[in-house]
Amino acid sequence: MSDYTMTITLDTDLAETEERVRAALAEEGFGILSEIDVQSALQDKLGEDVGPYKILGACNPPLASKAIAADADIGALLPCNVLLRASANGGTDVVAADPLAMLRMAGDDLAELGEDARGRIERALGQLSQ
Incomplete structure (x- = not known):
């Protein structure tokens, strides 16, 4: 965990974890726009060989649209x-970028989003x- 991420560790392999992450994000309105097999x-x-390490780019279209309307440069963030990666203790770490931390860089106007x-x-x- 850091000032800009939220982390949990699951006792499942990367493939099963990815399936569960995709489903959980979908329930919250996120789709996966990109996938990078690092x-x-x-x-x-x-x-x-860095071991299992995959980055999913998740997007909630209504929130993204509002953010872009407020700041056209926000697309850079x-x-x-x-991130899905093999955990040092077994299982898989799920490390999500904290959207609030990312959007704070753009100013207070986007804090609510x-x-x-x-x-x-x-x-x-x-x-x-x-």
């Missing part, structure tokens, strides 16, 4: 990234913990 990319480009997005991500992570 493990494969670094293996291909550098010959390094979108979408909300959710950031709080809404943060609440949705927190609820999704809470579902995964049950």
Whole structure:
């Protein structure tokens, strides 16, 4: 956990965790716009194996639309990234960027949207913990 992320660890492998994360995010109105398999990319480009490490770019379209209407440059901070990686203790870490922390960089005008997005991500992570 950091000042800009929210983290939980699940006792499931990356594939099962990803399936559960996608479903929990969908229940909160998020779709996955992008998917980056960092493990494969670094293996291909550098010959390094960092273990299972995938980034999902999650987007809630109504919130994204409001954010873009308020600040056209906000797209540089979108979408909300959710990292899935092998946990040092087994299982899989789910590390979500804190939307409120990201949107604070854009100023106070977007704080309400950031709080809404943060609440949705927190609820999704809470579902995964049950």
